[in-house]
Amino acid sequence: MPAGERETPARPPHEPGARQRSVASVRAHRRRGATRLRYTRREVLLAVCVVVVVVAVGGWAAMASRPKPPRNPAGVASGAAQHAAGRAPRSATSGSATVSITWVGDMTFGTLNEWPPDGTGSLLDDVKPYLHSDLTVGNLETALGDLPMSKCAPKETDCYQFEAPAYTAKDLRRDGFSAVNVANNHTLDAGPAGEVSTDHALRAARLRWAGRPGQITYLTRNGIKIALLGFAPWSYDADALDIPAAEALVRTAKEHAQVVIVMEHLGGEGDDYRHVKPGEEYFLGQDRGNSIAFTHGVIDAGADLVMGSGPHVLRGFQWYRGHLIAYSLGNFCGYNTVGLDAYTSIGAILHVTLNARGQFVKGSITPLRLISPGVPERDPGRTAVSYINSLSRDDFAGNGAVRLSAAGKIKK
Secondary structure, rough: OOOOOOOOOOOOOOOOOHHHHHHHHHHHHHHHHHHHHHHHHHHHHHHHHHHHHHHHHHHHHHHHHHHOOOOOOOOOOOHHHHHOOOOOOOOOOOOEEEEEEEEEEEEEOEEEEEEEOHHHHHHHHHHHHOOOOOOEEEEEEEEOOOOOOOOOOOOOOOOOOOOOOHHHHHHHHHHOOEEOOOOOOOOOOHHHHHHHHHHHHHHOOOOEEOOOOOEEEEEEEEEEEEEEEEEEEEOOOEEEEOHHHHHHHHHOOOOOOOOEEEEOOOOOOOOHHHHOOOOOOOOOEEEEOOOOHHHHHHHHHHOOEEEEEOOEEEEOOOOEEEEEEEEEEEEEEEEEOOOOOOOOEEEEEEEEEOOOOOOOOEEEEEEEEOOOOOOEEEEHHHHHHHHHHHHHHHHOOOOOOEEEOOOOOOEO
């Protein structure tokens, strides 16, 4: 082959039918390829279907095996509507959750260096069984410590000052108390230093308190968040004379708690002040507040229960907008410090159960009488029942008067 020329492959000799056989051969090959392609597509589709079915079944099984969340999981707020209404968002507390509350009235334990020889705790031995609840509270009408008392001038009449030893706080804690109200006219019996001493004693005993200006005390019981507030008609306490400010503080509490409880220390003192009357009350020249305007105002602002002290006698009970107001439970304890006549010697322990929405569930009283030198015991004559029924009827007939059964149960 001359250089530079390209070799051309020889063509096969032409035979009749050779082209036809080639075309037929190609077509047969294509048919076989198409068949294989159809089989491959079917296999792929079948495989995809199998995968989809497996994934679906596996996902269903995983979902079925996952524990179902509670309808109202813990810590979840109940919705924007409650925020808009100014109410606290409800936590995931069970709808059946309740809190039991026990309230006692005015309690003192002697005065400086004139204390019970067996300790202040000995004064409550007979009533301890009635003090245990989820939240037991009372009005602490005394300073705690051993500082000189400074409220009353020498030889001043109609002036009373009380101071109990600091260990009284631990006695109260041991006897079942969880908190105390410190808003009353004995806050400064030992001066500002006595107020500091009182707070220190309560803190050391792990006993909560409420009633200082602007103070809201939060506690949790049975998963229910509770706000405690105390008020009295003096500027050194959370001031009950400034009703708009009290209402504002209650509204703030309601934004952060499910149940709001207000403790009030209002009214004149003694037998002549057993009735709750409209308008301001004056005693010893002092404005002792407007009990009806105050209690109704704080309930309008969001309080669920109002518990009272101050007059040293029992007062009537009232329903207002479905909420209970116990205007005064009288004296609870007063070692040589309170009168023991037919009215000042009769008191009661209030027992109330509320649900997580602050609604009244049930309630009752334990009737008490004080015996010399001011020691409480259960009253077998149940005098407090008839007193409260009579006072409630006289003061609130047709306007929410509460009725107690003979056994002391609050009738709804």
